[in-house]
Amino acid sequence: MAAAEPAEEPAEELAHAEVLELFQAALARLVQDPLLCDLPPQVTAEEIGSQVALEYGQAMTVRVCKADGETVPVVVVQNASVLELKKALRRHIQLRQARQGGVQHLSWRYIWRTYHLTYNGEKLADDRKKLREYGIRNRDEVSFIKKLRK
Template identity: 70%
Template structure:
């Protein structure tokens, strides 16, 4: 019986010696690793709080597997937003990438106001070269959109 107590006591000591790292410490290690990664010339345009998704997109851009589509707001008051999508992306994939871009930008600015994307897509559509991108399943390439082209929001007309 004394041997069992020793074994149990030994297990407790081992657990105390190597506690799992707290979430904050792991997050700090992760962020510092990403910060080092972002210093690479290929990834230097990315923000300090970069996401793995943004790193993958930047690498895909470098290898020609993705393209940047610049999206201008309807009032054209600010610079176009550089949204990265795969080369054979559809209009729907561009919309989702744009939503993610805006969400990340808002989180980094310190606030997370709610945007009703349902309202936005009901009220506006994207346009390229005077043509509205109304078919979500159609590929951007079919509309003639290439790397670094600019699309803009235009008001939908009621039927």
């Protein structure tokens, strides 16, 4: 006969809302750090990770100039591909829209069918190609250019 297992003490259970509140409070304390002070109040763990990676030189900021003239700073890892830049841009825009309560859905398929990203007049046509292969470095600017109809 097997020996009876010792009774485990019941773990303190927290409701999801309570855990979320504790997590948000901890994040709020984190963003008071001078390194992270320019992050928004409803910061995500992903944004904190990106900011720390920037500080340690593991990431870079690529400024994406939209057709309306607005420039969006997007953080990507140093050896990011064009596709990773596109995904980071999408995530940045989605977070900003959620915080502002604006349009919640954009058709990114439509955007990438309608626009190219360009750097120094060259289309970033190959999603697998690394940004550095195009000569893109920290703080460089890429632009949306409307595709011409065939």
